[in-house]
Amino acid sequence: MKLLSLILLGLLFINTALADSIDFYMDQTKVKSFESSEFQKGELNINDQKINSEKAEIYNPYRKYTKTYQGYDFIALLDNVYGPSWREARTIRFVDSEGYFHNALVKNLLKGAKDFPGYLAYKEADKNGFTEFKAAGKNINPGPFYLVWKKFETRSIANFSDDLKWTSQLKSVHVIK
Numbered sequence: 001m002k003l004l005s006l007i008l009l010g011l012l013f014i015n016t017a018l019a020d021s022i023d024f025y026m027d028q029t030k031v032k033s034f035e036s037s038e039f040q041k042g043e044l045n046i047n048d049q050k051i052n053s054e055k056a057e058i059y060n061p062y063r064k065y066t067k068t069y070q071g072y073d074f075i076a077l078l079d080n081v082y083g084p085s086w087r088e089a090r091t092i093r094f095v096d097s098e099g100y101f102h103n104a105l106v107k108n109l110l111k112g113a114k115d116f117p118g119y120l121a122y123k124e125a126d127k128n129g130f131t132e133f134k135a136a137g138k139n140i141n142p143g144p145f146y147l148v149w150k151k152f153e154t155r156s157i158a159n160f161s162d163d164l165k166w167t168s169q170l171k172s173v174h175v176i177k
Contacts, residue, residue, distance in 0.1 A: 020144035039122040071121030093174040104163040142168030
């Protein structure tokens, strides 16, 4: 019986560790964490504020297709998670599920997002997830969280590709003062 209890406890730990979630940090401190099931509800309650998911038709200039995503306005989400102070930070870091990351200057991200609104998508509007794409010869599922930018065109890549990256398999967002 003791062995069975240990096995069940181990399975619970593994299941929790593998749960699809996204974490938000201010410097080294975790501010908020969301399970993908919370995103799927279509409404997030953050610090007594509600934010609703939206459908957004988005052209992907890298993959050359248009898809309709269900997600949350990225800047509004950051405002609700961090409060307005994040806008004064220097850098924002995006980390994917494999540990790869990129940094963007907050001032440049905010400037670019005025013309190209970002969405933290949790699925394609007509599916339960995302369509896989090929990268480096492998099939990649961009979920469970995919940062995409509306009105982005091929000519936008040269001007904003450093700060408005399309981050697939997003695992955490770090605001760094």
